[in-house]
Amino acid sequence: MTAQVSAADLVAMLQDSRARTLELVAGLDRAQRMGPQHDIVNPLLWEIGHLAWFHEQFILRGPDGHPPLMDGADALYDSARVPHATRWSIPLPALPETLAYMARVHAALIRRLADREPTPEEADLYQLVIFHEDMHDEAFTYTRQTLGYPAPAFAASASARPAGTGPWPGDVAVGGGTWRLGAEPGGGFVFDNEKWAHPVSVAPFRIARAPVTNAEFAAFVADGGYREAAYWDAEGARWRDGCGAEHPIYWTRRGTRDWTVRRFDRDAPLAPDQPVVHVSWHEANAYCRWAGRRLPTEAEWEAAAAGAPARDGTLDTAKRPYPWGEAAPTPERANLDGGHLGCVDVAAYPAGDSAWGCRQMLGNVWEWTASPFLPFPGFAPDAYKEYSEPAFGTRKVLRGGAWATRARMVDTAYRNFFGPDRRDVFAGFRTVAL
Ligand code: FE
Secondary structure (H helix, E strand, C coil): CCCCCCHHHHHHHHHHHHHHHHHHHCCCCHHHHHCCCCCCCCCHHHHHHHHHHHHHHHHHHCCCCCCCCCCCHHHHHCCCCCCHHHHHCCCCCCHHHHHHHHHHHHHHHHHHHHCCCCCHHHHHHHHHHHHHHHHHHHHHHHHHHHCCCCCCCCCCCCCCCCCCCCCCCCEEEECCEEEEECCCCCCCCCCHHHCCCEEEEECCEEEECCCCEHHHHHHHHHCCCCCCHHHCCHHHHHHHHHHCCCCCCCEEEECCCEEEEEECCEEEECCCCCECCCCCHHHHHHHHHHHCEECCCHHHHHHHHHCCECCCCCECCCCCCECCECCCCCCCCCCCCCCCCCCCCCCCCHHHCCCCCCCCCCCCCEEEEEEECCCCCCCCCCCCCCCCHHHCCCCEEEECCCCCCCCCCCCCCCCEEECCCCCCCCEECCCEEC
8 A cells, every 4th residue: 555646546446446346247147146145245246336336435425425326326235224135135237237337436436536636535535445346356256266156267367376386384483572563654545443553562472484284274184173172162163063164164075185175166186285265263273272373463463474673683663564575566475466366385475575584474365363353542433434343343353465355455554354253255374383
C-alpha cells in the first residue's frame, strides 16, 4: 500500500480488480453461478452485483449523493440488510443485467477520476472499494475450490516456477524487545483494524523458517493425531466430531500411506513440500500439540515478518512493510496474485526472506496465529463499519496472504480474520518452539 496514489493508479487498480472478477465468473454456467445453498459461500451472481453496489455506496452515493444506478439495488446487494440465507431466493437480475449494472458503476467511477486528482480521503475510499473487490475475488477463488468447479483462468498467470523447491525445515531465533504492533500512521491506506501501532512486549522466540508442509501434516495424521484426545481442546474436539474430520478436508487416502488432494475439480498426488492448506485453526492447534510446538501470537508473527535484529540481537523497533524491505512485491519475492493457481514448495522465494530468515511470510498460504481478532487500543470504525467491529472476539487472526491474495492489498501489518472452524480459506500455519 503506497502513500501517494494518483488517479491513474486508481484507474489501473479498478480495471485490474474488475478484470479478475470477470475471470472468476467466466466459464461457469447458470447453475454454477448460483451454486447450492451454503452456510458460508455466496451465490456468485449475488456477489458480483454486491461489488458494484459497494462501489456505488462508498463513492457515488455517499459522498456524491447520486441515486443508485439500479432500481432496488439496496434490497438486493446490501450485505448488512440482505441475510445470507436469502441470497439464493431474492429476485436477482440475470447475468447480462448484473454485468451491465457493474459496467455502469465502473464507468462512473473512472469518469470521476478523469478530471482531477483525488484528495487523500477520496483515494482511501477508492482503495477501500478496490480492496473489497480483491477480497471478494479471493473468496470467489476459494468458492470455486469449495464447490469443485474448474480452476479459474487468469490472464496474469506465471510462466515459470519460482526459484527454490523442496522443504525448508528448521527454526530461526527472533530477538525479544518492544514491538509496535499494527500500522504506523503516514504509510497510506490501512484498514481500521490495523490502527494504530502500539507497544507490546515480545520475549525472544524461535519460529519455523517455513510453514508446516503436507508431508509434516501427513505424519501427524498417520500417527493418529486426529483421534488422540490430548491434542484437541474441548472446542476443537467438538468441531472435529461435528464435521467428522479425520484429515484435511480435500485429502483422499490412497493405499496405506499416500494421499491425493482435490484442487478445484481434479485430484492430484499430495505435494509433500508444499504448505498444508485448507486446515482450520483447530487442526493447526492439534498439530502443534502433537509436534510439541505452538502457533505464534500475532505480535510474534509480525515481529518475525517485519522486524530486524538490532546490533545487539534484540528486536529493533523499525518496521518493514514487506519481509524483504520497502519494495513492493514482485513475482520473484512472493506467491501472490494467483499467478501459479495454487501453492508452491515452502523453499521457494528465497528473495522474499525476512531479516530473521523466515521464508514466505507473505504469499502461498495465510497463516493462522494464536491470537483472537481484537481491536487495537483506540479503535474507531472507518466508513465500512461492518468490516471489523462485528468480528471482534469471535475470529482468529491470520497473517501474510495466500497465493490468491492480491499483492497490492497485503503487507506485514495486514490482519485477516476468520472463525477457527473455517477450512475453506487458503490457510495454513507455521509453528513456534515451546
Ligand atoms: Fe462485501
